[in-house]
Amino acid sequence: MSDSVVQDLLPSPTPVRLLAEDGTTVEGCPTGYERPTVPQLLAAHRKMVIGRRFDAQATALTKQGRLAVYPSSHGQEACQIAAAEVLGPGDWLFPTYRDSVALVARGVDPVEVLTLLRGDWHCGYDPKAVRVAPQCTPLATQVLHATGLASAMRRKGENTAVLALIGDGATSEGDFHEALNFAAVFNAPVVFLVQNNGYAISVPLSKQSAAPSLAYKGIGYGVRSEQVDGNDTAAMLAVLGTAMDRARSGGGPFLVEAHTYRLEAHTNADDATRYRDQEEVRGWLAADPLPRLEKHLRDVGALTDEDVRAAQEEGERLAADLRQRMNADPHLDPMSLFDHVYAVPTPQLAEQRDLLATELKAQEG
Template identity: 55%
Template sequence: MLAQLPGAQPIRLIDELGAVDESDLSVGYQLPDDDTLLDAYRRMVIARRWDTQVTALTRQGRLATYPSALGQEAGEIGSVMGVEDQDWLFPTYRDTIALLTRGMQPSEILPFFRGEWHVSYDPHAHRISNQTTPLATQALHAVGFAHAERLQGRDTVALTYLGDGSTSEGDAHEAMNFAATWNAPTVFFVQNNQYAISVPIDHQTKSRSIADRAAGLGMRGVWVDGNDVAAVIAVVRDAVARARRGEGPTLIEARTYRLEAHTNSDDPTRYREKLEQERWGFADPISRLAAYLRAKDLLTDAVEEEITAAAEELAAATRDAMNATPNLDPLEMFDHVYATPRASLLEQRAALEAEIAQHETEELAS
């Protein structure tokens, strides 16, 4: 059966005003239950407060750099809520909210952004591969991992995150082609936040959508309103279930918008208009879901207060974790590079060890 192009518009279950979308856009997908949506709202509010706190810490010099996902909470959280416990995530550097959603602590996530460890957590404990800075390399890892898991008879789906810019990389195409050819249980979750740093999406591709590319690879493509967490959960659940049944990979494009700068070193005012940002603000994923929940009397003032308190508690814990002085051993940089260290690496380690010893001796003498 030939792969088909996605529908005329992105899939949406709840519109910008918080009403259930009963148009053709919602056909074939079930609205998540109230408990799931209230949990998603709670997670999005807490995540936004946390993201804002981390950005503030970066500006204070507590972290070297931080790529905010402000405005992309529905994609980050909805995608995690759409996978099962045994499934693996392969994130990019921007997907810290996804890591937080899966239960990782700030003290495990943030050392990566101040240069303490390249991988500051145990991937197997959380079933999350290391966050990658080189664009799209993790997509190939996800496909290889998913294929290997299936060969070993394990019931595992790999979901790999991509940005719109990274889909222009050769690694992304190669990963999707391998996944389609091998029928690997993989989900490619592309958060199209409209800009690859400063390059807008219409300067990257002339196709109607990134999801359209799936048809040319012989795999399923879906685009979804990335600011509608209900639709994201439903679409990811469907893609994961299909992959688990042996129906092959899916390319999901979630249309969203990055409200903050690319990183703290970026100035978005140089390449995008304030009016554009304000326009996307009307599609905010949190206020949209809040309107839906309040209309059903599920989101009360008391619930809002509890969520706000939980968000402030996490922000305070994050400040405490990042304000603490790390106890670092510079020689650790040579650990876990090779199973059997090369001679040149041992020489470099010995040279640094001697330099540290000399410095300590000079300090004692003074």
């Protein structure tokens, strides 16, 4: 591999940043990226406000026993919203269990988003209808599916791309490396977004990787890579937008590492104080993506109190509707256990189904 090719693959030496933590504009824009327009930033701000309210409501539903578990993305909204905003109508999103806000921003019904976490069903929405794969709990397994679908779309001549979301812990899994290698060899139109929030549950990044940046993991496979300030919404839109455009136009896969932080615990079942201290959390609070973007938009005269109030009211309406519908007990049919296991049920599955049907009928009698 020539030096020039290697240079083309290398990420920026420091994370791409367009907005400072105080909302001021960072002068200059790295080559190859365009600053998002004010309308784009306003749309992202609105969805971030709504997404944060959804996240808070989902957390409350967990405490009320309406959800079995909920992994909050509070603090990672710039990644979530930017991921949804750069998708075209024909593009696909492959999310993890922590990407509920991205699904809501994509337009998926919030109740359907939470169906998995409620324990009703493996997936509450029709993936084909919304172009969103089922949320994935095992680490990195969905990146293989994303790469396979992207390769198939390319073979069919579709001008679309796939965006796969993963966390830093997933980069330690073999599936991640297999997906990058396949994507590079077959020039699949897939973008891998690593939301590096510093921890794989309780395992810090320093015990996962010795690389200077997770973005460097793409070079060995011939995958163009970049690292970006994951709490800078403008930078996220610029880098992800470029990566998706490149993938759609035949430029191949792209690996993006977003440096971010989850302000809440891993899930409601986790005690984050056992592995990180409050000083660290307070330090990241200063980099919260929502006030950073809001401050910037106010400074340039693009955002008013009325705009903020309208977004907050929309978030409250969504939360109220979510509470009402989630408080209704779902109708569960035990026989649905056998649906969608195989396209053609096996004799063993049919036997088990008949056995359960007999037992249920006996109980009714």
